[in-house]
Amino acid sequence: MASNRLLELGFTKYLEITGFVPSKVDASLFIKVSGALIMYVLVYVDDIIVTENQSVEVGVFVKSLDQQFSLKDLGKLHYFSSTSLFLNQRKYIKDLLKKCNIEPSKASSTPMVSTCNLSVPCGSPIDNDFDYRSIAGALQYIVITWPDIAFTVNKVCQFMHKPLD
Structure with missing residues (x-):
């Protein structure tokens, strides 16, 4: 029941409920800070990039997203730099x-x-x-x-x- 309710609320609302805050400078960037963990979710049309500073929670988070929204995980990034937080095309x-x-x-x-x-x-x-x-x-x-x-x-x-x- 809660799962269907979250789906009705939409992706952005799901991120907010799970502790993400929209960036003040980019409406497509969401940030979650929990202790030493910092996780970023960048949304572009129908693509989502998830990254974090500890590389432990990404898999867990992607699984929770898949349960709510039925995602296709394309694996590691190929067209972006993952060494720092900037896009490189x-x-x-x-x-x-x-x-x-x-x-x-x-x-x-x-x-x-x-x-x-x-x-x-x-x-x-x-x-x-x-x-x-x-x-x-x-x-x-x-x-x-x-x-x-x-x-x-x-x-x-x-x-x-x-x-x-």
């Missing part, structure tokens, strides 16, 4: 560059000229609009740790309905 970005066949590529201080005026009627339809949308979505995910590309990604996403060359 280097591998994710390198894999994206490889997927787009633009590796190696040179860095640019400005990914796009801010005065560029793009318009809908200019250009020809691209061959594979699915790839365009997939790459645009991947770039939106990268904006989390690379906010300096947000302007460019926003421009790219404005043309997702009918991408042109």
